[in-house]
Amino acid sequence: MTGLRRLKHLCLIGLLSKVAVGITATVIFMDTKVQAQETVKKKQAKSGYDYLEKPTRRIQDDDFANPGFFFVEAGSELWRKTVGVTEKSCAYCHGEAAKTMREAATRYPAWNSVLGRVINLEQRINHCRVRHMKARPLTYESDELLSLTTWVRHQSRGMPVKVDISGLAAPAFSRGKAFWFRPRGLFDVSCSQCHDDKAGLRLRAEIVSEGQTNGFPAYKLKWQKIGSSHRQFRRCNQLARSIPYAFGSQTYVDLELFLAWRGRGLKIETPAVRP
Ligand code: HEC
Numbered sequence: 460m461t462g463l464r465r466l467k468h469l470c471l472i473g474l475l476s477k478v479a480v481g482i483t484a485t486v487i488f489m490d491t492k493v494q495a496q497e498t499v500k501k502k503q504a505k506s507g508y509d510y511l512e513k514p515t516r517r518i519q520d521d522d523f524a525n526p527g528f529f530f531v532e533a534g535s536e537l538w539r540k541t542v543g544v545t546e547k548s549c550a551y552c553h554g555e556a557a558k559t560m561r562e563a564a565t566r567y568p569a570w571n572s573v574l575g576r577v578i579n580l581e582q583r584i585n586h587c588r589v590r591h592m593k594a595r596p597l598t599y600e601s602d603e604l605l606s607l608t609t610w611v612r613h614q615s616r617g618m619p620v621k622v623d624i625s626g627l628a629a630p631a632f633s634r635g636k637a638f639w640f641r642p643r644g645l646f647d648v649s650c651s652q653c654h655d656d657k658a659g660l661r662l663r664a665e666i667v668s669e670g671q672t673n674g675f676p677a678y679k680l681k682w683q684k685i686g687s688s689h690r691q692f693r694r695c696n697q698l699a700r701s702i703p704y705a706f707g708s709q710t711y712v713d714l715e716l717f718l719a720w721r722g723r724g725l726k727i728e729t730p731a732v733r734p
């Protein structure tokens with residue numbers, strides 16, 4: 460092990476020192492080289508919900524207590540609001556979201572032939588605004604875009620994620636997968652090393668889950684707000700002392716596609732509640 464690698468290793472042990480006591484923590488991280496194999500485990504995916512402590516679960520279980528529902532309601536209002544020079548609303552073309560948007564979110568991210576790339580739900584909504592409503596695209600992570608995305612995804616709550624990674628979407632999927640497994644940043648750690656290998660263990664005060672995206676946009680108690688999966692990716696990049704990518708960047712959309720596939724079959728929980 461080179462000096463620099465050893466330093467990174469020690470940093471990571473330091474970062475995760477409260478995961479387990481003494482020798483266990485060391486053992487957990489001494490085998491990281493073996494774990495870097497690019498295999499996606501075939502075991503049944505588990506939602507972040509399964510890793511929640513009881514009080515947080517209770518908030519998610521109760522739609523009236525779940526603060527994410529403020530965004531669902533705001534989204535339902537925006538759905539009916541006319542915008543742009545065309546003075547059309549989403550409802551003008553799509554009618555009742557409960558019918559027309561049922562299951563739509565289970566397929567995203569997806570290849571879009573007009574744009575010639577894989578796009579996520581936020582980008583699909585903005586595509587409608589620009590192309591069909593002649594309105595400006597909403598800023599990524601703005602309250603408006605978060606609300607509309609939450610509203611649309613909520614119409615698929617309880618339905619299994621089933622993205623298409625074949626054909627033209629295949630290269631984006633491969634890039635997302637490579638991103639997940641590649642160690643990066645000061646700690647030289649990959650997404651997989653935390654979320655495939657350490658799921659169920661504690662990192663400081665948090666229980667590490669599998670890093671699934673079925674609950675997003677999710678209400679994070681820490682943020683006191685609903686946030687997109689890209690906000691979570693940015694936070695995780697920062698946690699591992701690596702540079703975060705921009706909201707809506709193709710790198711994160713590719714990653715989102717890979718993660719949706721990795722968590723295929725998991726039921727959409729939007730808006731989930733997370734610590
Ligand atoms: C140092 C460990 C660590 C690394 C590396 C890491 N994460 Fe996380 N991640 C966490 C912790 C801690 C949480 C919050 C608790 C939880 O849900 O796992 C989290 C949460 C998440 C969640 C939310 C899960 C849910 O159900 O709410 C996603 C998605 C996620 N991470 C994706 C990623 C991605 C993508 C990467 C790589 C860019 C990554 N993580 C790298 C520790 C890590």
Ligand code: HEC
Pocket residue numbers: 538547548549550551552553563566583584587588591592607611
């Ligand atoms: C002028 C009509 C029109 C308006 C207004 C409009 N859309 Fe669309 N939307 C479309 C068309 C056309 C499609 C493409 C349908 C297809 O691909 O089969 C579409 C597709 C979508 C999809 C993808 C559905 C799927 O099953 O893949 C979503 C999500 C969506 N729109 C959301 C919205 C939202 C949110 C708004 C309001 C901000 C909106 N749309 C406004 C015409 C419109």
